[in-house]
Amino acid sequence: MTLSLHDVDPDDADAQQLLAELSDILQALTGSSGRSSFSAADARGPGSRFVVARDASGRAVGCGALRPLQPGVAELKRMYARAGTRGVGAAVLAYLETAARELGYRAVWLETRAVNTRAVAFYTRQGYRRIDNFGRYVGNAAAVCLGKDWRMTIKELNAAQAQARVGELAEVLRDCVEGGASVGFMLPLAAGRPEAFWRRVAEGVAAGERHLFVAEDEHGRVCGTVSLVIDMPDNQPHRADVSKMLVHRRARRQGLAERLLLALEAKARELGKTTLVLDTVTGSDASRLYERLGWQKAGDIPNYALMPDGAPCSTTYYFRALTDSSRGA
Ligand SMILES: CC(C)(COP(=O)(O)OP(=O)(O)OC[C@H]1O[C@@H](n2cnc3c(N)ncnc32)[C@H](O)[C@@H]1OP(=O)(O)O)[C@@H](O)C(=O)NCCC(=O)NCCS
Known part of the structure:
Protein backbone atom coordinates (compact mmCIF):
# COMPACT_ATOMS: atom_id res chain seq x y z
CA MET A 1 0.00 0.00 0.00
CA TRP A 150 18.14 4.57 20.82
CA ARG A 151 21.01 5.81 22.90
CA MET A 152 22.16 2.22 23.18
CA THR A 153 22.64 0.00 20.16
CA ILE A 154 23.37 -3.71 20.01
CA LYS A 155 25.66 -5.04 17.32
CA GLU A 156 27.73 -8.08 16.44
CA LEU A 157 31.47 -7.52 15.98
CA ASN A 158 33.58 -9.31 13.40
CA ALA A 159 37.11 -10.40 14.32
CA ALA A 160 38.80 -7.16 13.19
CA GLN A 161 36.27 -5.03 15.06
CA ALA A 162 36.68 -7.21 18.16
CA GLN A 163 40.45 -6.80 17.98
CA ALA A 164 40.11 -3.03 17.59
CA ARG A 165 37.86 -2.80 20.64
CA VAL A 166 39.82 -4.97 23.06
CA GLY A 167 40.46 -1.94 25.28
CA GLU A 168 36.76 -1.05 25.61
CA LEU A 169 35.78 -4.68 26.24
CA ALA A 170 38.53 -4.94 28.87
CA GLU A 171 37.14 -1.87 30.60
CA VAL A 172 33.69 -3.50 30.88
CA LEU A 173 35.18 -6.74 32.23
CA ARG A 174 37.36 -4.84 34.73
CA ASP A 175 34.35 -2.87 35.97
CA CYS A 176 32.27 -6.04 36.46
CA VAL A 177 35.01 -7.88 38.37
CA GLU A 178 35.77 -4.82 40.51
CA GLY A 179 32.03 -4.64 41.16
CA GLY A 180 32.18 -8.17 42.63
CA ALA A 181 30.99 -10.29 39.69
CA SER A 182 32.22 -13.87 39.53
CA VAL A 183 32.98 -14.17 35.82
CA GLY A 184 36.22 -16.15 35.79
CA PHE A 185 38.62 -13.60 37.29
CA MET A 186 40.00 -12.86 40.74
CA LEU A 187 40.90 -9.58 42.42
CA PRO A 188 43.27 -7.88 42.15
CA LEU A 189 43.19 -8.11 38.37
CA ALA A 190 46.72 -8.18 36.96
CA ALA A 191 47.47 -5.39 34.49
CA GLY A 192 46.75 -6.53 30.95
CA ARG A 193 44.79 -9.64 32.00
CA PRO A 194 41.38 -8.49 30.68
CA GLU A 195 42.99 -7.27 27.45
CA ALA A 196 44.68 -10.66 26.97
CA PHE A 197 41.32 -12.37 27.52
CA TRP A 198 39.56 -10.27 24.85
CA ARG A 199 42.41 -10.75 22.38
CA ARG A 200 41.80 -14.50 22.69
CA VAL A 201 38.08 -13.89 22.20
CA ALA A 202 38.84 -11.94 19.00
CA GLU A 203 40.93 -14.89 17.82
CA GLY A 204 37.94 -17.16 18.61
CA VAL A 205 35.69 -14.94 16.50
CA ALA A 206 38.24 -15.12 13.67
CA ALA A 207 38.31 -18.92 13.98
CA GLY A 208 34.50 -19.13 13.79
CA GLU A 209 34.28 -20.49 17.33
CA ARG A 210 32.04 -17.76 18.71
CA HIS A 211 29.88 -14.75 17.90
CA LEU A 212 30.55 -11.60 19.89
CA PHE A 213 27.85 -9.01 20.60
CA VAL A 214 28.28 -5.59 22.17
CA ALA A 215 26.04 -2.82 23.42
CA GLU A 216 27.28 0.67 22.55
CA ASP A 217 26.30 3.79 24.46
CA GLU A 218 25.34 7.13 22.91
CA HIS A 219 29.03 7.92 22.38
CA GLY A 220 29.60 4.64 20.55
CA ARG A 221 31.57 3.15 23.46
CA VAL A 222 31.15 -0.48 24.45
CA CYS A 223 29.14 -0.73 27.69
CA GLY A 224 27.99 -4.36 27.52
CA THR A 225 28.75 -7.65 25.84
CA VAL A 226 27.77 -11.29 25.48
CA SER A 227 29.17 -14.19 23.44
CA LEU A 228 27.55 -17.15 21.73
CA VAL A 229 30.07 -19.97 21.81
CA ILE A 230 29.51 -22.50 19.02
CA ASP A 231 32.74 -24.47 19.28
CA MET A 232 31.17 -27.75 20.39
CA PRO A 233 32.04 -31.45 20.26
CA ASP A 234 30.96 -33.35 17.13
CA ASN A 235 27.98 -34.88 18.95
CA GLN A 236 26.52 -31.47 19.93
CA PRO A 237 26.15 -29.53 16.69
CA HIS A 238 22.77 -28.23 17.84
CA ARG A 239 24.07 -26.73 21.10
CA ALA A 240 25.71 -23.40 21.93
CA ASP A 241 26.83 -21.76 25.17
CA VAL A 242 26.22 -18.24 26.41
CA SER A 243 29.38 -16.70 27.81
CA LYS A 244 30.64 -13.46 29.34
CA MET A 245 27.35 -11.60 29.72
CA LEU A 246 28.66 -8.32 31.13
CA VAL A 247 27.13 -4.87 31.47
CA HIS A 248 29.18 -1.97 32.84
CA ARG A 249 27.74 -0.69 36.14
CA ARG A 250 27.03 2.71 34.58
CA ALA A 251 24.74 1.12 31.97
CA ARG A 252 22.78 -1.37 34.10
CA ARG A 253 19.02 -1.58 34.65
CA GLN A 254 18.13 -0.23 31.22
CA GLY A 255 17.36 -3.57 29.60
CA LEU A 256 20.73 -3.94 27.86
CA ALA A 257 21.38 -7.49 29.04
CA GLU A 258 17.92 -8.46 27.82
CA ARG A 259 18.57 -6.89 24.40
CA LEU A 260 21.98 -8.55 24.16
CA LEU A 261 20.43 -11.94 24.95
CA LEU A 262 17.66 -11.47 22.39
CA ALA A 263 20.26 -10.63 19.72
CA LEU A 264 22.25 -13.71 20.73
CA GLU A 265 19.16 -15.94 20.59
CA ALA A 266 18.27 -14.60 17.14
CA LYS A 267 21.76 -15.49 15.92
CA ALA A 268 21.56 -18.94 17.53
CA ARG A 269 18.28 -19.61 15.71
CA GLU A 270 19.76 -18.36 12.44
CA LEU A 271 22.58 -20.87 12.93
CA GLY A 272 20.08 -23.69 13.56
CA LYS A 273 20.98 -24.09 17.25
CA THR A 274 18.21 -25.58 19.37
CA THR A 275 19.75 -25.86 22.85
CA LEU A 276 21.49 -23.04 24.70
CA VAL A 277 23.29 -23.50 28.02
CA LEU A 278 24.81 -21.11 30.55
CA ASP A 279 25.80 -20.95 34.17
CA THR A 280 25.79 -18.13 36.68
CA VAL A 281 26.17 -17.45 40.38
CA THR A 282 23.16 -18.84 42.26
CA GLY A 283 20.70 -16.10 43.21
CA SER A 284 22.61 -13.36 41.35
CA ASP A 285 21.20 -10.42 39.34
CA ALA A 286 21.97 -12.51 36.27
CA SER A 287 19.96 -15.54 37.45
CA ARG A 288 16.90 -13.27 37.81
CA LEU A 289 17.46 -12.03 34.28
CA TYR A 290 17.62 -15.52 32.78
CA GLU A 291 14.54 -16.72 34.66
CA ARG A 292 12.61 -13.63 33.57
CA LEU A 293 13.50 -14.39 29.96
CA GLY A 294 12.27 -17.97 30.20
CA TRP A 295 15.49 -19.90 30.81
CA GLN A 296 14.97 -23.17 32.67
CA LYS A 297 16.96 -24.01 35.75
CA ALA A 298 18.84 -27.32 35.52
CA GLY A 299 20.24 -27.18 39.05
CA ASP A 300 22.73 -25.73 41.51
CA ILE A 301 26.28 -26.92 42.14
CA PRO A 302 27.57 -25.81 45.56
CA ASN A 303 31.12 -24.49 45.85
CA TYR A 304 31.52 -24.46 42.08
CA ALA A 305 33.56 -21.27 41.81
CA LEU A 306 35.05 -18.39 43.77
CA MET A 307 33.88 -14.80 44.01
CA PRO A 308 36.60 -12.25 43.05
CA ASP A 309 37.41 -11.84 46.77
CA GLY A 310 37.97 -15.59 47.21
CA ALA A 311 34.65 -16.59 48.86
CA PRO A 312 33.25 -19.85 47.46
CA CYS A 313 29.96 -19.61 45.59
CA SER A 314 27.27 -21.89 44.24
CA THR A 315 26.58 -21.94 40.50
CA THR A 316 23.25 -22.50 38.77
CA TYR A 317 23.06 -24.09 35.33
CA TYR A 318 20.33 -22.89 32.97
CA PHE A 319 19.23 -24.10 29.55
CA ARG A 320 16.89 -22.87 26.88
CA ALA A 321 15.24 -24.84 24.10
CA LEU A 322 14.93 -22.65 21.02
CA THR A 323 11.63 -23.95 19.79
CA ASP A 324 9.01 -21.95 17.92
CA SER A 325 6.99 -21.56 21.11
CA SER A 326 9.88 -19.77 22.85
CA ARG A 327 10.38 -17.39 19.92
CA GLY A 328 10.46 -13.74 20.86
CA ALA A 329 10.05 -14.40 24.59
C1 LIG B 1 23.54 -9.45 35.11
C2 LIG B 1 23.74 -8.21 34.26
C3 LIG B 1 24.41 -8.64 32.95
C4 LIG B 1 22.39 -7.55 33.98
O1 LIG B 1 22.59 -6.43 33.13
P1 LIG B 1 21.49 -5.27 32.94
O2 LIG B 1 21.76 -4.63 31.64
O3 LIG B 1 21.46 -4.44 34.16
O4 LIG B 1 20.15 -6.16 32.84
P2 LIG B 1 18.69 -5.64 32.52
O5 LIG B 1 18.69 -4.15 32.50
O6 LIG B 1 18.20 -6.34 31.32
O7 LIG B 1 17.88 -6.18 33.79
C5 LIG B 1 18.32 -5.85 35.10
C6 LIG B 1 17.18 -5.27 35.94
O8 LIG B 1 16.83 -3.98 35.45
C7 LIG B 1 15.42 -3.91 35.25
N1 LIG B 1 15.19 -3.01 34.11
C8 LIG B 1 15.38 -3.26 32.81
N2 LIG B 1 15.06 -2.18 32.07
C9 LIG B 1 14.67 -1.22 32.93
C10 LIG B 1 14.20 0.11 32.79
N3 LIG B 1 14.09 0.68 31.58
N4 LIG B 1 13.88 0.80 33.90
C11 LIG B 1 13.99 0.24 35.12
N5 LIG B 1 14.44 -1.05 35.32
C12 LIG B 1 14.77 -1.75 34.24
C13 LIG B 1 15.04 -5.35 34.94
O9 LIG B 1 13.67 -5.58 35.17
C14 LIG B 1 15.92 -6.09 35.93
O10 LIG B 1 15.31 -6.01 37.21
P3 LIG B 1 15.64 -7.04 38.43
O11 LIG B 1 17.15 -7.07 38.62
O12 LIG B 1 14.93 -6.44 39.56
O13 LIG B 1 15.15 -8.37 37.99
C15 LIG B 1 24.63 -7.16 35.00
O14 LIG B 1 24.11 -6.96 36.30
C16 LIG B 1 26.09 -7.52 35.10
O15 LIG B 1 26.86 -7.28 34.18
N6 LIG B 1 26.49 -8.13 36.24
C17 LIG B 1 27.89 -8.46 36.44
C18 LIG B 1 28.38 -9.54 35.50
C19 LIG B 1 27.60 -10.82 35.67
O16 LIG B 1 27.36 -11.29 36.76
N7 LIG B 1 27.26 -11.42 34.52
C20 LIG B 1 26.52 -12.63 34.46
C21 LIG B 1 27.42 -13.73 34.09
S1 LIG B 1 26.49 -15.22 33.84
Whole structure:
Protein backbone atom coordinates (compact mmCIF):
# COMPACT_ATOMS: atom_id res chain seq x y z
CA MET A 1 0.00 0.00 0.00
CA THR A 2 1.44 3.40 -1.00
CA LEU A 3 1.17 5.71 1.97
CA SER A 4 1.82 9.37 2.56
CA LEU A 5 2.22 10.79 6.06
CA HIS A 6 1.66 14.37 7.11
CA ASP A 7 1.67 16.33 10.33
CA VAL A 8 -1.81 17.71 10.94
CA ASP A 9 -3.61 19.54 13.70
CA PRO A 10 -5.42 17.01 15.93
CA ASP A 11 -8.63 18.96 15.36
CA ASP A 12 -8.43 18.28 11.61
CA ALA A 13 -11.63 16.50 10.48
CA ASP A 14 -9.88 13.29 9.37
CA ALA A 15 -7.89 13.20 12.60
CA GLN A 16 -11.07 13.59 14.64
CA GLN A 17 -12.75 10.75 12.71
CA LEU A 18 -9.77 8.42 13.24
CA LEU A 19 -9.56 9.31 16.94
CA ALA A 20 -13.27 8.60 17.39
CA GLU A 21 -12.91 5.19 15.73
CA LEU A 22 -9.90 4.38 17.90
CA SER A 23 -11.73 5.36 21.09
CA ASP A 24 -14.65 3.06 20.19
CA ILE A 25 -12.32 0.14 19.48
CA LEU A 26 -10.35 0.62 22.71
CA GLN A 27 -13.54 0.99 24.72
CA ALA A 28 -14.82 -2.34 23.37
CA LEU A 29 -11.50 -4.13 23.83
CA THR A 30 -10.20 -2.77 27.11
CA GLY A 31 -13.14 -1.03 28.75
CA SER A 32 -11.37 2.32 28.45
CA SER A 33 -11.45 4.56 25.38
CA GLY A 34 -8.25 6.35 26.41
CA ARG A 35 -9.94 9.69 25.62
CA SER A 36 -9.27 11.05 29.08
CA SER A 37 -5.50 10.58 28.75
CA PHE A 38 -5.17 12.60 25.53
CA SER A 39 -6.27 16.06 24.51
CA ALA A 40 -5.68 17.86 21.22
CA ALA A 41 -3.57 20.43 23.07
CA ASP A 42 -1.11 17.62 23.96
CA ALA A 43 -0.22 17.15 20.31
CA ARG A 44 0.15 20.85 19.48
CA GLY A 45 2.82 22.09 21.83
CA PRO A 46 6.57 22.12 21.30
CA GLY A 47 7.97 18.60 21.29
CA SER A 48 4.63 17.20 20.04
CA ARG A 49 3.45 15.79 16.74
CA PHE A 50 0.22 14.44 15.31
CA VAL A 51 0.43 12.50 12.06
CA VAL A 52 -2.20 11.14 9.70
CA ALA A 53 -1.39 8.46 7.10
CA ARG A 54 -3.27 8.46 3.77
CA ASP A 55 -3.45 5.78 1.10
CA ALA A 56 -2.88 6.40 -2.61
CA SER A 57 -6.46 7.64 -3.02
CA GLY A 58 -5.98 10.19 -0.24
CA ARG A 59 -8.19 8.35 2.25
CA ALA A 60 -7.03 8.72 5.87
CA VAL A 61 -6.07 5.22 7.10
CA GLY A 62 -4.20 5.75 10.35
CA CYS A 63 -2.77 8.18 12.86
CA GLY A 64 -0.46 8.58 15.83
CA ALA A 65 0.86 11.25 18.18
CA LEU A 66 3.89 12.17 20.26
CA ARG A 67 3.91 14.34 23.32
CA PRO A 68 6.65 15.23 25.83
CA LEU A 69 6.64 12.96 28.88
CA GLN A 70 9.83 13.73 30.78
CA PRO A 71 13.23 15.14 29.79
CA GLY A 72 14.50 13.14 26.82
CA VAL A 73 11.43 10.92 26.60
CA ALA A 74 8.39 11.29 24.33
CA GLU A 75 5.15 9.41 24.88
CA LEU A 76 3.46 7.71 21.95
CA LYS A 77 -0.30 8.18 21.93
CA ARG A 78 -3.33 7.41 19.80
CA MET A 79 -1.70 4.93 17.43
CA TYR A 80 -4.33 3.61 15.05
CA ALA A 81 -4.46 1.77 11.73
CA ARG A 82 -7.85 1.17 10.14
CA ALA A 83 -8.90 -2.47 9.80
CA GLY A 84 -8.07 -3.98 6.44
CA THR A 85 -4.95 -1.86 5.90
CA ARG A 86 -1.40 -3.21 5.91
CA GLY A 87 1.80 -1.55 7.06
CA VAL A 88 0.06 1.57 8.33
CA GLY A 89 1.00 1.11 12.00
CA ALA A 90 4.66 0.45 11.14
CA ALA A 91 4.76 3.49 8.84
CA VAL A 92 3.19 5.80 11.43
CA LEU A 93 5.54 4.49 14.10
CA ALA A 94 8.64 4.92 11.92
CA TYR A 95 7.55 8.47 11.06
CA LEU A 96 7.02 9.38 14.70
CA GLU A 97 10.29 7.78 15.81
CA THR A 98 12.15 9.84 13.21
CA ALA A 99 10.31 12.93 14.44
CA ALA A 100 11.23 12.05 18.05
CA ARG A 101 14.92 11.84 17.16
CA GLU A 102 14.73 15.16 15.31
CA LEU A 103 13.06 16.69 18.35
CA GLY A 104 16.02 15.52 20.46
CA TYR A 105 14.35 12.75 22.42
CA ARG A 106 16.42 9.72 23.40
CA ALA A 107 13.49 7.35 23.87
CA VAL A 108 9.83 6.76 23.15
CA TRP A 109 7.61 5.18 25.80
CA LEU A 110 4.01 4.07 25.54
CA GLU A 111 1.29 2.37 27.47
CA THR A 112 -1.08 -0.23 26.20
CA ARG A 113 -3.34 -2.74 27.89
CA ALA A 114 -2.18 -6.30 28.59
CA VAL A 115 -5.44 -7.48 27.05
CA ASN A 116 -4.49 -5.76 23.79
CA THR A 117 -2.16 -8.60 22.82
CA ARG A 118 -2.03 -7.56 19.15
CA ALA A 119 -0.65 -4.16 20.14
CA VAL A 120 1.90 -5.68 22.53
CA ALA A 121 3.05 -8.10 19.79
CA PHE A 122 3.23 -5.25 17.24
CA TYR A 123 5.39 -3.03 19.45
CA THR A 124 7.60 -5.97 20.42
CA ARG A 125 8.21 -6.69 16.71
CA GLN A 126 9.11 -3.03 16.30
CA GLY A 127 11.85 -3.31 18.94
CA TYR A 128 9.95 -2.07 22.00
CA ARG A 129 10.69 -3.69 25.35
CA ARG A 130 8.78 -3.88 28.59
CA ILE A 131 9.68 -1.05 30.99
CA ASP A 132 8.50 -0.24 34.50
CA ASN A 133 5.05 1.34 34.45
CA PHE A 134 5.46 5.12 34.38
CA GLY A 135 3.40 8.10 35.56
CA ARG A 136 -0.30 7.44 35.81
CA TYR A 137 0.19 3.72 35.06
CA VAL A 138 2.28 2.93 38.16
CA GLY A 139 0.48 0.19 40.07
CA ASN A 140 -2.03 -0.47 37.27
CA ALA A 141 -1.80 -4.21 36.63
CA ALA A 142 -3.90 -3.97 33.44
CA ALA A 143 -1.40 -1.53 31.88
CA VAL A 144 1.71 -2.63 29.99
CA CYS A 145 4.40 0.00 29.44
CA LEU A 146 6.88 -0.42 26.60
CA GLY A 147 9.82 1.67 25.43
CA LYS A 148 12.48 2.02 22.76
CA ASP A 149 15.72 3.79 23.64
CA TRP A 150 18.14 4.57 20.82
CA ARG A 151 21.01 5.81 22.90
CA MET A 152 22.16 2.22 23.18
CA THR A 153 22.64 0.00 20.16
CA ILE A 154 23.37 -3.71 20.01
CA LYS A 155 25.66 -5.04 17.32
CA GLU A 156 27.73 -8.08 16.44
CA LEU A 157 31.47 -7.52 15.98
CA ASN A 158 33.58 -9.31 13.40
CA ALA A 159 37.11 -10.40 14.32
CA ALA A 160 38.80 -7.16 13.19
CA GLN A 161 36.27 -5.03 15.06
CA ALA A 162 36.68 -7.21 18.16
CA GLN A 163 40.45 -6.80 17.98
CA ALA A 164 40.11 -3.03 17.59
CA ARG A 165 37.86 -2.80 20.64
CA VAL A 166 39.82 -4.97 23.06
CA GLY A 167 40.46 -1.94 25.28
CA GLU A 168 36.76 -1.05 25.61
CA LEU A 169 35.78 -4.68 26.24
CA ALA A 170 38.53 -4.94 28.87
CA GLU A 171 37.14 -1.87 30.60
CA VAL A 172 33.69 -3.50 30.88
CA LEU A 173 35.18 -6.74 32.23
CA ARG A 174 37.36 -4.84 34.73
CA ASP A 175 34.35 -2.87 35.97
CA CYS A 176 32.27 -6.04 36.46
CA VAL A 177 35.01 -7.88 38.37
CA GLU A 178 35.77 -4.82 40.51
CA GLY A 179 32.03 -4.64 41.16
CA GLY A 180 32.18 -8.17 42.63
CA ALA A 181 30.99 -10.29 39.69
CA SER A 182 32.22 -13.87 39.53
CA VAL A 183 32.98 -14.17 35.82
CA GLY A 184 36.22 -16.15 35.79
CA PHE A 185 38.62 -13.60 37.29
CA MET A 186 40.00 -12.86 40.74
CA LEU A 187 40.90 -9.58 42.42
CA PRO A 188 43.27 -7.88 42.15
CA LEU A 189 43.19 -8.11 38.37
CA ALA A 190 46.72 -8.18 36.96
CA ALA A 191 47.47 -5.39 34.49
CA GLY A 192 46.75 -6.53 30.95
CA ARG A 193 44.79 -9.64 32.00
CA PRO A 194 41.38 -8.49 30.68
CA GLU A 195 42.99 -7.27 27.45
CA ALA A 196 44.68 -10.66 26.97
CA PHE A 197 41.32 -12.37 27.52
CA TRP A 198 39.56 -10.27 24.85
CA ARG A 199 42.41 -10.75 22.38
CA ARG A 200 41.80 -14.50 22.69
CA VAL A 201 38.08 -13.89 22.20
CA ALA A 202 38.84 -11.94 19.00
CA GLU A 203 40.93 -14.89 17.82
CA GLY A 204 37.94 -17.16 18.61
CA VAL A 205 35.69 -14.94 16.50
CA ALA A 206 38.24 -15.12 13.67
CA ALA A 207 38.31 -18.92 13.98
CA GLY A 208 34.50 -19.13 13.79
CA GLU A 209 34.28 -20.49 17.33
CA ARG A 210 32.04 -17.76 18.71
CA HIS A 211 29.88 -14.75 17.90
CA LEU A 212 30.55 -11.60 19.89
CA PHE A 213 27.85 -9.01 20.60
CA VAL A 214 28.28 -5.59 22.17
CA ALA A 215 26.04 -2.82 23.42
CA GLU A 216 27.28 0.67 22.55
CA ASP A 217 26.30 3.79 24.46
CA GLU A 218 25.34 7.13 22.91
CA HIS A 219 29.03 7.92 22.38
CA GLY A 220 29.60 4.64 20.55
CA ARG A 221 31.57 3.15 23.46
CA VAL A 222 31.15 -0.48 24.45
CA CYS A 223 29.14 -0.73 27.69
CA GLY A 224 27.99 -4.36 27.52
CA THR A 225 28.75 -7.65 25.84
CA VAL A 226 27.77 -11.29 25.48
CA SER A 227 29.17 -14.19 23.44
CA LEU A 228 27.55 -17.15 21.73
CA VAL A 229 30.07 -19.97 21.81
CA ILE A 230 29.51 -22.50 19.02
CA ASP A 231 32.74 -24.47 19.28
CA MET A 232 31.17 -27.75 20.39
CA PRO A 233 32.04 -31.45 20.26
CA ASP A 234 30.96 -33.35 17.13
CA ASN A 235 27.98 -34.88 18.95
CA GLN A 236 26.52 -31.47 19.93
CA PRO A 237 26.15 -29.53 16.69
CA HIS A 238 22.77 -28.23 17.84
CA ARG A 239 24.07 -26.73 21.10
CA ALA A 240 25.71 -23.40 21.93
CA ASP A 241 26.83 -21.76 25.17
CA VAL A 242 26.22 -18.24 26.41
CA SER A 243 29.38 -16.70 27.81
CA LYS A 244 30.64 -13.46 29.34
CA MET A 245 27.35 -11.60 29.72
CA LEU A 246 28.66 -8.32 31.13
CA VAL A 247 27.13 -4.87 31.47
CA HIS A 248 29.18 -1.97 32.84
CA ARG A 249 27.74 -0.69 36.14
CA ARG A 250 27.03 2.71 34.58
CA ALA A 251 24.74 1.12 31.97
CA ARG A 252 22.78 -1.37 34.10
CA ARG A 253 19.02 -1.58 34.65
CA GLN A 254 18.13 -0.23 31.22
CA GLY A 255 17.36 -3.57 29.60
CA LEU A 256 20.73 -3.94 27.86
CA ALA A 257 21.38 -7.49 29.04
CA GLU A 258 17.92 -8.46 27.82
CA ARG A 259 18.57 -6.89 24.40
CA LEU A 260 21.98 -8.55 24.16
CA LEU A 261 20.43 -11.94 24.95
CA LEU A 262 17.66 -11.47 22.39
CA ALA A 263 20.26 -10.63 19.72
CA LEU A 264 22.25 -13.71 20.73
CA GLU A 265 19.16 -15.94 20.59
CA ALA A 266 18.27 -14.60 17.14
CA LYS A 267 21.76 -15.49 15.92
CA ALA A 268 21.56 -18.94 17.53
CA ARG A 269 18.28 -19.61 15.71
CA GLU A 270 19.76 -18.36 12.44
CA LEU A 271 22.58 -20.87 12.93
CA GLY A 272 20.08 -23.69 13.56
CA LYS A 273 20.98 -24.09 17.25
CA THR A 274 18.21 -25.58 19.37
CA THR A 275 19.75 -25.86 22.85
CA LEU A 276 21.49 -23.04 24.70
CA VAL A 277 23.29 -23.50 28.02
CA LEU A 278 24.81 -21.11 30.55
CA ASP A 279 25.80 -20.95 34.17
CA THR A 280 25.79 -18.13 36.68
CA VAL A 281 26.17 -17.45 40.38
CA THR A 282 23.16 -18.84 42.26
CA GLY A 283 20.70 -16.10 43.21
CA SER A 284 22.61 -13.36 41.35
CA ASP A 285 21.20 -10.42 39.34
CA ALA A 286 21.97 -12.51 36.27
CA SER A 287 19.96 -15.54 37.45
CA ARG A 288 16.90 -13.27 37.81
CA LEU A 289 17.46 -12.03 34.28
CA TYR A 290 17.62 -15.52 32.78
CA GLU A 291 14.54 -16.72 34.66
CA ARG A 292 12.61 -13.63 33.57
CA LEU A 293 13.50 -14.39 29.96
CA GLY A 294 12.27 -17.97 30.20
CA TRP A 295 15.49 -19.90 30.81
CA GLN A 296 14.97 -23.17 32.67
CA LYS A 297 16.96 -24.01 35.75
CA ALA A 298 18.84 -27.32 35.52
CA GLY A 299 20.24 -27.18 39.05
CA ASP A 300 22.73 -25.73 41.51
CA ILE A 301 26.28 -26.92 42.14
CA PRO A 302 27.57 -25.81 45.56
CA ASN A 303 31.12 -24.49 45.85
CA TYR A 304 31.52 -24.46 42.08
CA ALA A 305 33.56 -21.27 41.81
CA LEU A 306 35.05 -18.39 43.77
CA MET A 307 33.88 -14.80 44.01
CA PRO A 308 36.60 -12.25 43.05
CA ASP A 309 37.41 -11.84 46.77
CA GLY A 310 37.97 -15.59 47.21
CA ALA A 311 34.65 -16.59 48.86
CA PRO A 312 33.25 -19.85 47.46
CA CYS A 313 29.96 -19.61 45.59
CA SER A 314 27.27 -21.89 44.24
CA THR A 315 26.58 -21.94 40.50
CA THR A 316 23.25 -22.50 38.77
CA TYR A 317 23.06 -24.09 35.33
CA TYR A 318 20.33 -22.89 32.97
CA PHE A 319 19.23 -24.10 29.55
CA ARG A 320 16.89 -22.87 26.88
CA ALA A 321 15.24 -24.84 24.10
CA LEU A 322 14.93 -22.65 21.02
CA THR A 323 11.63 -23.95 19.79
CA ASP A 324 9.01 -21.95 17.92
CA SER A 325 6.99 -21.56 21.11
CA SER A 326 9.88 -19.77 22.85
CA ARG A 327 10.38 -17.39 19.92
CA GLY A 328 10.46 -13.74 20.86
CA ALA A 329 10.05 -14.40 24.59
C1 LIG B 1 23.54 -9.45 35.11
C2 LIG B 1 23.74 -8.21 34.26
C3 LIG B 1 24.41 -8.64 32.95
C4 LIG B 1 22.39 -7.55 33.98
O1 LIG B 1 22.59 -6.43 33.13
P1 LIG B 1 21.49 -5.27 32.94
O2 LIG B 1 21.76 -4.63 31.64
O3 LIG B 1 21.46 -4.44 34.16
O4 LIG B 1 20.15 -6.16 32.84
P2 LIG B 1 18.69 -5.64 32.52
O5 LIG B 1 18.69 -4.15 32.50
O6 LIG B 1 18.20 -6.34 31.32
O7 LIG B 1 17.88 -6.18 33.79
C5 LIG B 1 18.32 -5.85 35.10
C6 LIG B 1 17.18 -5.27 35.94
O8 LIG B 1 16.83 -3.98 35.45
C7 LIG B 1 15.42 -3.91 35.25
N1 LIG B 1 15.19 -3.01 34.11
C8 LIG B 1 15.38 -3.26 32.81
N2 LIG B 1 15.06 -2.18 32.07
C9 LIG B 1 14.67 -1.22 32.93
C10 LIG B 1 14.20 0.11 32.79
N3 LIG B 1 14.09 0.68 31.58
N4 LIG B 1 13.88 0.80 33.90
C11 LIG B 1 13.99 0.24 35.12
N5 LIG B 1 14.44 -1.05 35.32
C12 LIG B 1 14.77 -1.75 34.24
C13 LIG B 1 15.04 -5.35 34.94
O9 LIG B 1 13.67 -5.58 35.17
C14 LIG B 1 15.92 -6.09 35.93
O10 LIG B 1 15.31 -6.01 37.21
P3 LIG B 1 15.64 -7.04 38.43
O11 LIG B 1 17.15 -7.07 38.62
O12 LIG B 1 14.93 -6.44 39.56
O13 LIG B 1 15.15 -8.37 37.99
C15 LIG B 1 24.63 -7.16 35.00
O14 LIG B 1 24.11 -6.96 36.30
C16 LIG B 1 26.09 -7.52 35.10
O15 LIG B 1 26.86 -7.28 34.18
N6 LIG B 1 26.49 -8.13 36.24
C17 LIG B 1 27.89 -8.46 36.44
C18 LIG B 1 28.38 -9.54 35.50
C19 LIG B 1 27.60 -10.82 35.67
O16 LIG B 1 27.36 -11.29 36.76
N7 LIG B 1 27.26 -11.42 34.52
C20 LIG B 1 26.52 -12.63 34.46
C21 LIG B 1 27.42 -13.73 34.09
S1 LIG B 1 26.49 -15.22 33.84
